[in-house]
Amino acid sequence: MSRKLEGKIAIVTGGSAGIGFGTAKRFVQEGAYVFITGRRQAELDKAVAEIGRNVTAIQADASNLADIDRIYSIVKERAGRIDVLFVNAGFYELGTFGEITEEHFDKTFNTNVRGLLFAVQKALPLLAKGSSVILNGSIASMKGYPSFSVYDATKAAVRSFARGWIVDLKGRDIRINVLSPGHTETPGLAALADENVRNAMMVNVPLGRMGTPDDLAKAAVFLASDDSGYITGIELFVDGGVAQF
Known part of the structure; x- marks a missing residue:
């Protein structure tokens, strides 16, 4: 049985946990x-051992x-090209409007x-010619959530980047799409919301x-x-339908 990414060179940023880790595993399968990146060496080592x-x-x-330059220097030396780039690394925290700090905004x-x-x-x-760039978006690109206005705005920007870049790169045969998760069980969500809050989210x-990292990885x-191969510039929601009402 043929594998869908046979022989391809992929990078997954933020690939040591959550959606990035689930996707890196699927890509290898x-x-x-796959080259995975992350800030914490211990988590990276654990991810490599499991993959x-x-x-x-x-x-x-x-x-x-x-650091980004160093990533690509290593990839160039060891692989020479990129066929798939999943820019997955992201950051979110609560920031209530009226109390938003410069530090929160900048980070x-x-x-x-x-x-x-x-x-x-x-x-x-x-x-490479025919390569695929996947940007990690969010249902927050089109929905507002309490105390998440800065995060929401970043994901709207990501969505806009995809629209602009496919025009800028016309003729390069590089596809750029946005993969937008809904409520997904990840270590990041668990740290932000306790089980009661996550259960309340699931009701909607x-x-x-709730979604799983593997749901996103398959997409x-x-x-x-x-x-x-003939899809570019889209935002693919993998959200159980939560962004559609």
Whole structure:
């Protein structure tokens, strides 16, 4: 049985936990060699051990431009190209309007917008013909949530980037799409919301359950593979229907 990403070189930023980790595992299962990045070496080591093969970990901060340069230097030396780039690393925390600080604004935008922009721009020389870029969005790109206005704005910016970049890159045969999760069980969500809050969130999901990292990973494989070869500039919601009402 053929694998959808056989022989492809992939990068997953924020690949040591949650959606990024689930996607890195799926990419390897589908035949890709994957570079994962993250800030914490211990988590990266654990991820590599669990994935088991065809994976390299690079400790890096996705909001640091020097770290981004170092990532691509390593990838260029070891693989020579990029076929799939999943810019997954992100940051969120509560910030109630009226109490938003410069630190909160800068930290959220530096990772989710500035870091994402330069992660894609700096990858351009390595992106192969027919490559796929996947931007991690959110249902927050189109819905408002209490105390999340700054985060919501970053995800709207990500959505806008995809629309603009596919025009800027016309003729390069590079596809750019946004993968937007809904309520997904990840370590980040667990740290932000206790079980009671997560159960309350689940009530609003038409499919009646929270998403899993593997739900997103399966969709990422579709966007990374030739199955989506004529799809670019879209926002694919993997949210159990919660953003659709």
